[in-house]
Amino acid sequence: MARETVFKDQSKLSPDYIPETLVHRDEEFRELSRLFKPVFENKASQRVLVTGSVGVGKTTLALKFGQELEQAAKRRDFKLDYIHVNCRKQRTPHMVVRKLAEHYLPRLPRRGLAPQEILEDVVKQLNTHDAYLVLALDELDYFVSRNGPDLLYSFTRAAEETGAPGRISIIATSRNPNFLRLLDEATKSTFMHNKIELDKYNAQQLADILKDRVKVAFKMDTVREDTIGLVSETAAQTGDARFALELLWVAGRIADQEGIQEVSPEHARGAKAHVFPGIRKEVLKDLRKHEILLLLALSRHLKISEQAYALTGEVEDAYNVVCEEYEEEARKHTQVWEYLKRLSDLGIIETQPSGEEHRGKSQKISIPDAPVEMLEEELEKILGKLEKSGSVEIP
Template sequence: MDDIIKEELNRPTIFKNEDALSFNFVPKELPEREEELRELIRVFRNVLEEGVGRKQSALISGKVGTGKTVLAKKFGKMVSERDKFDYVHVNCRRNDSETKALFKALREYDKDFPKRGYSAEEMIKSLFSMLKIRGKYLFLTLDEVDFLINKNGSELIYTLSRLSEDEESRFEDRISVIYISRSPSFRKKLDESTKSTLRNNLINLNDYNRSELISILEQRVELAFKSGTVSDNSVDLIADIASNWGNARFAIELLWKAGKKTDSEEINKLVPEHVRWAKAETHPEIRREVFEDLDKHHLIVLLSISKLLLGNEKAYVTTGEVKNNYKLTCETYNKEPRGHTQFWHYIRKLSKSGIIDTSVSGEGERGTTTEISLPDIPAEMVNKKTKKFLEDKKENQN
């Protein structure tokens, strides 16, 4: 066994720090987003200067991979270096209710804060008193905030945006909020007065063009790879491909996969052929972390959907068909199929994560049916990707 470990560790690699290509890595500098970072600082100038003062909130919007998350996290790192300020980043896809989102923030201060038994209002009060005791002011980011709104409506946002309206508590106001949404119409979902508090604080991130993607890629090449192992024309090719979507996530994923392919061939230069291979393996709309959050049963349901769509010329499949196939696929993976209610939870979660689309068809002979389709990603790619994640989960369990 030791020999296998030694052999693997001795394999040549072109990476010097693969972590610099992971999706939650925050680089020291953000090429091409300095102006937006400054804009964000200007929005919160009062808070940063005085600690107390008129509370502000901001909304960062932009398409997939335009740097919304990394911009907020970079701002968070910078403000946390100042004594009085803390930063908490909550992903609302993972924490899709008011209480889950607040719990994530509270746990930063109190590791033992109980998971259940508190209302959202009580949780906000507790958060305030924890901040007050510590003399801290908090920047709270609600990332992918649409998930929260779709589930709970805008109640939490309403409450947070009203915090400073009560004169008495004005100087106790300790939470500033950054919302992140991909949807340009997010503001429309809010009530008039919340909308107006955000009016001047909108930061919209444009899609990246080719030369911006080259700057971002060059930085990652420098951070993640040994010197001279990535050819310039490979970087150009990745930027060409990813600029069709303006998506830096896709560009970085291509760079990472091309690097892995180079390593697997045991050669020491990443060249355009590796990029072409990576492109055939990757889809710009697939987000690795969304798949990582799915458990085995979600993956089996997704695999069933992709199988049915692959063997079928129709654009959609029905939930009945998926359920039958799910039961069969469970056998392949040695899993006991779950009951009807649980099956519906899986469908709902997949739909909420945006991987599948569901719509209710008109009255059929036996009433309405729910139809499922894959909006953005080819069935074949979902099929491959899902199988790979199921395999990985199996290996991790062994």
């Protein structure tokens, strides 16, 4: 604990940290403000879709805007709540609605009520207290791919059916820029053609973001200018600010381990060997145990075979071996297909038809965004922690 460190506050490099200012997202912030002006002026609901790839600031933009929105409402003596729901973690309609209901209906029974009933009770609470809600549905594209668009449409319908069409506004985020095309016309119309697209960051923008975070995360004069430049250039290949921040954090950790009070380009190069873009570690930690076992099996097969992809049957065979190693009962074929679909929805794997040379519904499965040897090592660490904690598998 008494050891010297280059850090002042490591949490300021976390994906969960909301910075004081949004570097290079002020234009998009102003656009959100313009779109939500009718909520205050006319008590009219709004629905906005924010799209962009991993690490371009969708979640941070929504959270920061939510903070400012609540403060603006308080100054106007206007009852408004901002509630942020991660649809990857709250992955069913019931879980999403219950997360929302925790704020308004804390004594709600845990079982026995359908999502639509809970939603109607929330709207009644809004009506009773003359209050308004801005609901952020983060990673909505993932949720809709699993559950369909019905819940999204229900938010609008529930308010209309209780005579309060302006009570609920929505900010949705999506990685898929063409997400609206996947919806039916009724659901698509709920967004009123309001769409904000976030471009990938370039090297200079990433450098500006890192400089802003260095001020609050590191002690003064511990991070060299050329280190920031190298990290920015490395992360600019993906345009991913999360990747850049994680690289800088790991570089700082390496400097600490070496007992050096300066984060150098060499530390940044060392960090690159430990961090891979495309797959965030928090995504891996949210996986269920058998999804981790299946992904581990795929990683090992691709490493041993040195091929770009594996066939479904090969992955199942490897999965059975991994289950035996970890003393777990392997799931049936249909459940394995469900695991593969979820891993694909999360963007961890890619699947495509295997072609005419292979019979049946076999697919080619690949891991495009991470070195399989590093992924294997990370998955084994997660499984080791699960075994130590005695976690119970969720089907």
